[in-house]
Amino acid sequence: MKATDADERAMRAALVVAKRALDSGDVPVGALVLDASGAVIASGFNERELTGDPTAHAEIVALRRAAQETGNWNLSGHTLVVTLEPCVMCAGAILSSRISRVVFGAWDDKAGAVGSALDVLRNPALPIRVEEVVAGVLAEETAGLLTDFFAAKR
Numbered sequence: 137m138k139a140t141d142a143d144e145r146a147m148r149a150a151l152v153v154a155k156r157a158l159d160s161g162d163v164p165v166g167a168l169v170l171d172a173s174g175a176v177i178a179s180g181f182n183e184r185e186l187t188g189d190p191t192a193h194a195e196i197v198a199l200r201r202a203a204q205e206t207g208n209w210n211l212s213g214h215t216l217v218v219t220l221e222p223c224v225m226c227a228g229a230i231l232s233s234r235i236s237r238v239v240f241g242a243w244d245d246k247a248g249a250v251g252s253a254l255d256v257l258r259n260p261a262l263p264i265r266v267e268e269v270v271a272g273v274l275a276e277e278t279a280g281l282l283t284d285f286f287a288a289k290r
């Protein structure tokens with residue numbers, strides 16, 4: 137699917153959120169959950185180092201907050217926007233949350249589970265699938281943030 141202007145706007149907002157992870161030395165990945173009208177109801181950034189929690193990826197943090205915000209684990213009709221292709225764990229959480237749309241930025245060739253290493257979100261062997269995936273939104277900027285981070289670490 138092609139990215140809409142709204143998808144690009146949301147990705148820019150997710151990039152701002154991602155940069156907050158830099159304060160704790162976390163890999164800068166940011167995620168937003170949007171309701172059916174496109175309003176942001178929750179956000180999260182990777183806080184694995186900050187919290188010492190191996191599951192504290194941006195998507196998991198944002199999904200938890202969205203569920204708290206709506207008072208419902210079922211986020212059907214919502215969109216998850218994330219700056220990096222989700223991993224296997226996050227793809228599993230996305231399916232469990234019943235998120236309808238996923239919009240991501242940079243591809244993760246090694247560990248991505250939405251078309252790179254695996255495609256968990258559209259796997260016909262599973263009983264749940266997301267309705268729509270939009271990949272590679274602002275790919276240059278989203279990948280650039282990560283490239284800069286890892287280059288600075290070396």
Ligand SMILES: [Zn+2]
Nearest residue numbers: 193222223226
């Ligand atoms: Zn993940």
